[in-house]
Amino acid sequence: MSVLQEISSNVKNMKTLEYSLLARWTKQIKEDLRQGVKKPFKEVIDVSWGDPHRGGVKPLTFVRQVLAACLYPQLMNGEKLPVDVRQRAQKLLDGCAGWSVGSYSATGGLPEIVQRVSEFISRRDGGVQSNPENIFLCCGSQWALTRILNVLVNAEAPYPTGVLTPAPCYSTTTLSIEGLGGVVVPYYLSEERGWELQVEELHRALESCKGACHPIALYVINPGNPAGQVQSRKSMQEVIRFASEKRLFLLADEVYQGCIYGEKEFVSYKRVLSEMGPPLSDTVELASFHSASKGFMGECGLRGGYVELVNLDPAVKKYIYTLFCADSSPPVLGQIALDLMTNPPQPGDPSYLLYYQETQHIRSTVVKNVKKACEVINSLQGFSCQAVEGGAFAFPRIHLPAKAIQKAKEAGMQPDTFYCLRLLEEAGVLASPGSDYGQEEGTFHIRFCILLPHDVLGELLQRLSDFHTQFMKDFS
């Protein structure tokens, strides 16, 4: 018998995602395709991750030129690369020990980059002060979030620690909470109202903690994942007031702030908090997260993210700092990606024109995608989609016929997993089932990425509608 039969109960308690089943099937299907097995499709369209590059979106030229120059400084000799690329690479390397991106950086990130990130935050928030000492660059925003959760979730307390999270919610976060021994306390977003966050629902969720756990934090995702809603200022103020009144630490996951498609504008929790003035602005404890993985850059693989801490107890911050110390330092290329994200080429810079063209192209593509996706889905029987105001995904609802639900039960699967599996087998599309994110009982959804080249989305929607129509017929 294995020495490791007994493992951490926290790890055991982490939900096994439905997605893992789909991932295994995909691997098999891809292998079959490689072997020449005939299928109704030539390749699998994988839209299960919020990963623009995987979907076919091109990296930004300026970003990749700077990275290349930092990696191999010989490229800065001569005029091959635009002068602003060379200058930026020079500046970045000047901040690296030994003039190499291969050395460790200070805990929390290269100081010059942290400084520039803080200036970005301040500019974004209309001048609200941002202190570099409160900013930690990290190996992706999820890593930073897990570290902060680590401090919040007290596994030794008599009461388990609860964290209020939206339903639906990005599954990695709920897994992190479970993995630390915390309790996920869902508050349901209102689908009929465009996935709106309603304060009454926050109250209900909090009530449900009584006798079960001690709630310490409230986690919000804005713009949302998987549901692509953008929160209104009014709603954010309500959330802040609620957090203050109920003494909850606010965790604001804002990684999709660069992905906004509709009329609503993104405003950060930090800014709203600041504008609400004292006492709230001086007391509500907030951690906000951002990343280079989303937006136009889409540099998920570089692992660049950061957390900004607001109104934290200085004594607690010292411990947080030590915690980050034990992680050594975040990957330098990821840090550079953050620098480029927060300080892109400006009008007048040699690289500006191309940068503008590339980002505009991505923006207009995604706006088109969002429109088309919603149109197509809403035109199909048994399929409906709320407006995608921001984020990386569409999260339509599938109104599954009773027969399909029955079939799924017999197969020992969640109904939306069953749907996704069929979608994969018959149409070669890998999307993820709503069960992995949390949804109102009796409702079913799928999530798929819309940060794709327009023609890929077109292909995806074609396959999806053909499949869906057939599926509905088969199970009517």
Place this chain on the structure above:
Amino acid sequence: MNHGTSLLWKQRALSSLSATRRGLPKEKMSENGMSRGKVLTIDNMNPTVKKVEYAVRGPIVQRAVELERELSEGMKKPFAEVIKANIGDAHAMGQQPITFFRQVLALCSYPELLSDSIFPEDAKNRARRILNSCGGNSMGAYSASQGIESVRQDVALYIERRDGGVPCDPDNIYLTTGASDGIVTMLKLLVCGEGAARAGVMISIPQYPLYSAALAELGAVQINYYLNEEKCWSLDISELQRALNEARRYCNPRALCIINPGNPTGQVQSRQCIEDVIRFAARERLFLMADEVYQDNVYAEGCQFHSFKKVLFEMGPEYSETVELASFHSTSKCYMGECGFRGGYMEIINMDEEVKAQLTKLLSVRLCPPVPGQALMDLVVNPPQPGEPSYERFISERTATLSALAEKAKLTEQVLNTVDGIRCNPVQGAMYSFPRIAIPEKAIKEATENGQQPDMFYCMKMLEETGICLVPGSGFGQKDGTYHFRMTILPPRDKLKILLNKVQEFHQRFTQQYS
């Protein structure tokens, strides 16, 4: 609340292990009865986080950074620069990256360069191969949690070559964010149990403080086994046994960690020792964690790196089919020194399939390791071959780096051993010296009065007087009543010589001052 939950509460309440059990957070009341005070305080935060220390980036380094700032602002100091000999960061100390690696990575970042004639064909081919295995042909796409499949395959082939043909299954390879990620993940997996059944993990004293930090954070029991300083930091099985027997009284020992070549001590374990450790782990049913990040950093004559995996398999099926082992490697050390990439892998042997599934879940939470680090690892395990355009240059760069390190290891040992009151074991491998220092009674007394460890007191003084930043031995663990410091051998040879002389002078002054 169901019965199960209430039972859980009772168990937690009765847990005798934690001295920092906390109830509901205290509400601080102000005069008018309104509750004030922070939501997250040092009283209600996760208590295990408060126990985390990491000396390599600890208070002495923070002071060093302060001094650097003061120097740059024109403040007068008894030294012209601060030298950070505290951290195993080769590039920071002037070591050059391997050209081939950087060329391929640049090509991967900006594939337009594939048409540029300044890059050799073999670098271009590698870049194409790596890009083909990335989603959307971009290093910016997420990879699978376990790491890019073709990279894992290459790692498996490397391990097979390194270990004289012992088979390696790519499914047992997990790419990680530096070796630290793998180590911490394994510890997270196996730490469980309450009270006297709480998981215990054996770690060498002295050790690399990532281990003690992780164990503290996880609330695991740290079981210390002492390396033998008199015998060149060798590992005695009798000491392992002693530590284990004692630990069994208050915890459930589950794993044994060993760092080979050692950090901070630099010893390279003999093959016999490795066999003995394997037998011990088998007999006592311990999960073996072999930290082998310094596997190319072996300098002393008569010393050789033997991988735990190889030795395990050469011991025959009685061991190779039963002992559970995880071995770790990284792109941060050896001749690459690419710390900033956070590249690493772990190989897991004989792990239960069900446990592997749990491991996969745990790894998914951090999404995937940085893709450039994965690409770099691919190059490390699959460097230029004889006949390829980049081969000559690669070999000469690698040789130059490793022989420079060997020379500096020897130099360090030599110079430090000329100092009265400093005794330095041979630096057989890795990147550090860990000499023992004699600290006069008077100094110990003053340190204690200041609430400082004597070797911290010593190192702080050295920093203030010479600008040299070292890490005190207390940050790594040491036998009671002994004092050490860890100093890297990384600065360029001439600078290292100056450093060593300054250390010598400081030690003599210090000893004089406190005599």
